[in-house]
Amino acid sequence: MGAVVWLRVLLCITGLGLSIYALHVETSKVKNKDFKALCDINEHMSCSKVFASKYGTGFGLVEPVLGKNSQLNVPNSIFGILFYTLVCLIGFSSSKFAAFLNLAFSIASCFGSLYLGYILYFVLHDVCLVCLSTYVVNALLLVLNIISFGQSTTTKKSKKE
Numbered sequence: 404m405g406a407v408v409w410l411r412v413l414l415c416i417t418g419l420g421l422s423i424y425a426l427h428v429e430t431s432k433v434k435n436k437d438f439k440a441l442c443d444i445n446e447h448m449s450c451s452k453v454f455a456s457k458y459g460t461g462f463g464l465v466e467p468v469l470g471k472n473s474q475l476n477v478p479n480s481i482f483g484i485l486f487y488t489l490v491c492l493i494g495f496s497s498s499k500f501a502a503f504l505n506l507a508f509s510i511a512s513c514f515g516s517l518y519l520g521y522i523l524y525f526v527l528h529d530v531c532l533v534c535l536s537t538y539v540v541n542a543l544l545l546v547l548n549i550i551s552f553g554q555s556t557t558t559k560k561s562k563k564e
Contacts (some may be wrong), residue, residue, distance in 0.1 A: 407554070408458070408551070411505075413546055415491035417539040425533050429478050442504040442532045453531040458522045460484030462515065470515055478518070483537060485531070486512055502555035511546040516541045539543060 426439040442450035457463050459477040469475060490508055493501045516538040522530055560564045 407547060407551055411494040411544065411551075412491055414540050414544050415487040415494070418487040418537060418544070419484060419491075420482045421533055421537050421540065422487060425450070425454060425480035425483065425537075426478055428533075429459060429480065444532075447528065448530045448532070450531040450533045453523060453527060453529050453534060454480075456527055458519065458527070462519065463522065490548075493499065497551075497555070499555040502552040505548045506545075506552045509541065509548040512541040513545050 428442070428451050430438070430440075432455055438451070440449075440451045442448075443452070453459060457466070458479075460466070461469075461473070462479060462480050462482075465473055466478040486508060486560045490505055493505050493508075519534065520538055523531055523534055
């Protein structure tokens with residue numbers, strides 16, 4: 404397996420770890436209001452404040468559209484766990500379709516990162532280190548998946564010639 408595959412695995416494991424930690428913080432804060440996460444540095448640098456906001460669940464979009472009890476109204480970290488797992492697993496395939504899927508997923512995740520980054524800074528007026536770290540992982544995965552998609556199309560063209 405090539406360097407791109409292993410780099411994708413490393414990035415996905417990093418994103419998965421960040422998502423699992425975010426879920427831990429959110430569930431711990433629900434159980435214990437006095438819980439202080441490692442990423443809660445001060446009033447304006449608090450990941451638990453962000454995760455506990457209405458934007459920390461269903462991206463703040465699911466509840467107004469589908470209702471509070473919708474099965475899609477789950478912590479954003481659940482979507483992260485699914486995203487990083489899928490991208491990692493799909494990345495083991497060398498097909499053009501798999502490369503396209505990973506590219507599409509990465510583009511979607513970067514739009515999500517831009518949206519949540521806007522919410523973080525302009526609406527919540529907070530800095531979340533876990534959130535910012537996932538945005539960086541998503542951007543790096545996008546670059547990697549652009550490279551993978553490019554390689555999959557050139558490889559297929561070379562085989563036809």
